[in-house]
Amino acid sequence: MGHRPTRKEFGMALSEQERKLLEQLEASLMADDPKLAETLRGTGTVKVHRRRATLAGLGFIAGIVVLIAGVQVHPVVSILGFVLMLVSAIVGVNSWQRVAGEDDKGESQSAPHDGSGPKPSNQDFMEKLEERWRRRQDGGDN
Known part of the structure; x- marks a missing residue:
């Protein structure tokens, strides 16, 4: 059904048997009721x-x-x-x-994302802005 949550995302460790059982349940849901599976996935x-x-x-x-x-x-x-x-x-x-x-x-x-601070893309943007600001300040002082 798309993305498989990792153990860290799930919040608990799954045994190999439990993971296989979960995959089988997902596959049977897709086969039995694809519309419901799509709704649960949120793409609708x-x-x-x-x-x-x-x-x-x-x-x-x-x-x-x-x-x-x-x-x-x-x-x-x-x-x-x-x-x-x-x-x-x-x-x-x-x-x-x-x-x-x-x-x-x-x-x-x-x-x-661990939730601490802004998302990585925003963090990169802010770092670029800060770097530009530093360059302007250094260039203005000389």
């Missing part, structure tokens, strides 16, 4: 949020069209177009953040 929620973000993008574009058309028709129509754009933007950003959050969870499962 990512699809829903991606679809929602896409629809929000289309709603935003429709809002622009209504906003521009409202200038020709009536100012109230323009206001409705703006409200449609605003709601679509909020829904789209929230859905996209959830998609990104689910993707980050998948990455963190493949590369466990």
Whole structure:
């Protein structure tokens, strides 16, 4: 079923027999009810949020069209177009953040993080910024 948790991630040690039994249970679940297995894996929620973000993008574009058309028709129509754009933007950003959050969870499962401090990618970014700052300070002093 994808990523296999390590003993450290699981929080307890599994014997070889228990691990094989767990793999057999996963395989039988996939064979018996693939839809349930997909739901338990969580990939279905990512699809829903991606679809929602896409629809929000289309709603935003429709809002622009209504906003521009409202200038020709009536100012109230323009206001409705703006409200449609605003709601679509909020829904789209929230859905996209959830998609990104689910993707980050998948990455963190493949590369466990001990929880102390920022994620490695953010840590690398901050280190680069600090290094740039030091170089600027050293260059400014000379």
